[in-house]
Amino acid sequence: MTPEFYMQLAYDEAKKAAAADEVPIGAVVVDMKDGKVVSAAHNLSEHSGNASDHAEMLALRQACEKLGTNRLRGMELYVTLEPCTMCAAAISFMRIEKLYIGAEDKKGGGVLNGVKFYDAPTCHHRPQVISGIMSEECSQLLKDFFAKKRKKA
Amino acid sequence: MTPEFYMQLAYDEAKKAAAADEVPIGAVVVDMKDGKVVSAAHNLSEHSGNASDHAEMLALRQACEKLGTNRLRGMELYVTLEPCTMCAAAISFMRIEKLYIGAEDKKGGGVLNGVKFYDAPTCHHRPQVISGIMSEECSQLLKDFFAKKRKKA
Numbered sequence A, B: 001m002t003p004e005f006y007m008q009l010a011y012d013e014a015k016k017a018a019a020a021d022e023v024p025i026g027a028v029v030v031d032m033k034d035g036k037v038v039s040a041a042h043n044l045s046e047h048s049g050n051a052s053d054h055a056e057m058l059a060l061r062q063a064c065e066k067l068g069t070n071r072l073r074g075m076e077l078y079v080t081l082e083p084c085t086m087c088a089a090a091i092s093f094m095r096i097e098k099l100y101i102g103a104e105d106k107k108g109g110g111v112l113n114g115v116k117f118y119d120a121p122t123c124h125h126r127p128q129v130i131s132g133i134m135s136e137e138c139s140q141l142l143k144d145f146f147a148k149k150r151k152k153a
Helices: A003-019 A055-067 A085-093 A135-152 B003-019 B055-067 B085-093 B135-152
Strands: A026-031 A037-042 A075-081 A098-103 A128-131 B026-031 B037-042 B075-081 B098-103 B128-131
Touching: A003 A026, A003 A037, A003 A055, A003 A075, A003 A098, A003 A135, A026 A055, A037 A055, A055 A075, A055 A085, A075 A135, A085 B085, A098 A135, B003 B026, B003 B037, B003 B055, B003 B075, B003 B098, B003 B135, B026 B055, B037 B055, B055 B075, B055 B085, B075 B135, B098 B135
Parallel strands: A075 A098, A098 A128, B075 B098, B098 B128
Antiparallel strands: A026 A037, A026 A075, B026 B037, B026 B075
16 A cells, blocks of 8 residues: 555545544554554544644554554554644654654644654654655645634634 | 642652552642642553553643643643653643643753753743752652662563
């Protein structure tokens, strides 16, 4: 399967978030061994009552639960938007091996932008980062969501 | 109540973690309005099967659940060790007003050390930071824990 195949799954998750009036971001954890999807989640932070319920955090947590481990070695994470600083660090703690990013997030990202956590000396596990997978589509989904929000306001 | 009073509660939580063979770090959320403790938690990341179950994340999550909100405005957080990058960002997202830190964490901290998240342009809410509360005791608890671990190994 191509990276685009899995990013499409993350994108489908993001669309579910939009339908639930959540910021449309989706994430998928894949086992590199057999290409199977281990978990898939979308952002819930507005309605769950927990501002840390980002798509990545939820997908990571679900994968840990499913696999009965707190270290996701040999796993890759696909996410439609560049992870924020919190999620970037969580991805490192969980030992994710490869991180595929859809759109960049200049305002809130912590991987390619901002604190660039994986370049910091306080980062003790650095996933391989591949960015720009379906970036136009992932970015457009967010733009459409916020344009609609502004129209309503 | 003094900051030391609440840090002592966080320290007591950290001791519970040590007793459960978890890295001894504790955290307490306090409502600034009336000084009441809203939540208290200790690190569970080794045994919960979730590497993001840091004391701060758990205390924040519990406070959100208890108060039915995902924004902890008017709340302060006491934590025995400088928050890591993940927790530093979560504390910002949750809108914690004041952050009291026990010991500094030069290797893994994300507030006073490392990425210093609150100084980054991608940080959109900066809590007031007060550090060095009971730092000796908080640091000693960690040193004793790891010395014991090394002895066992």
